[in-house]
Amino acid sequence: MSFVVQQPQIVVLLGLSGAGKSTLMRCLNGALVPQRGRILFQGMNLHSSPRCRRRCQYRMGTVYQNYALVQRQTARQNVLKAFVSTRPWLASFLPPESGLQAQALAMLDLVGLREQADQRVDLLSGGQQQRVGIARALANHPALVLADEPVASLDPQTGQAVLNLVRQLQRRLGLTVLVSLHQPHQATTMADRIIGIRAGAVTFDQPSEAVDPGLIKALYDQPFS
Incomplete structure (x- = not known):
């Protein structure tokens, strides 16, 4: 192939x-x-x-068939996981900086879910969960x-x-x-x-x-x- x-x-x-x-x-x-x-x-x-x-x-950013989200976390927290590999090791134990928080919100806004940013994803519909997945995939440009x-x-x-x-x-x-x-x-x-x-x-x-x-x-x- x-x-x-x-x-x-x-x-x-x-x-x-x-x-x-x-x-x-x-x-x-x-x-x-x-x-x-x-x-x-x-x-x-x-x-x-x-x-x-x-x-x-x-x-690369990947969108998965089964969403691959942490169900007990919010939409924003799931998008923020895209930045884990970009932060220094010690910083990973601290809350994400305001710049990353703003970037996660911008990604959720891009897919039409800014108002659902702080809802747990297990309370969202399947289509909304996949939009969160798309936002996470795009977060690192x-x-x-x-x-x-x-x-x-x-x-x-x-x-x-x-x-x-x-x-x-x-x-x-x-x-x-x-x-x-x-x-x-x-x-x-x-x-x-x-x-x-x-x-x-x-x-x-x-x-x-x-x-x-x-x-x-x-x-x-x-x-x-």
Whole structure:
């Protein structure tokens, strides 16, 4: 599998569950080490050393399918966790500085949740929790945002609203976003570019407007070899 993302855009990895999208995402964010091949990020080999991996991870933001939030903490506290790796070790035992507090609030404002900043996330709806996840992913102004099946746990209407938000933020902030999805209609409505993934291989890599029903049918209908 090989592809390159070189400019601010939304790239969707599209394919059936089990096609290898989530495994690829975990390799990209450093959670897994690929058995072969390389992942180059801003000129660095992501997995060349622990130090290099940490440097790359600092420049990435990840949005998770299951939100990955601390349920008993507030929306603001969850966003502040994005800054843990940026603070000196001793400072991590102290409350975050006012500048970081303001930045967390700004991120929540960006996703429409400033008024819910001090609510525990377990009292928020699923769509609101995913917005908190997006705010946390954007807090460090990442060069790359990874979103692994970000709406799989949401109903269709709420999920579409979250995808619309991601699209709006991508345009507003000039982000590079890589999203994995398994619903073709979601991919075609939000992506600039779609990469079809099947059994761990790229079956097509096309601008969204060039992805026709034939490509989608081939991606989903052919049996695995």
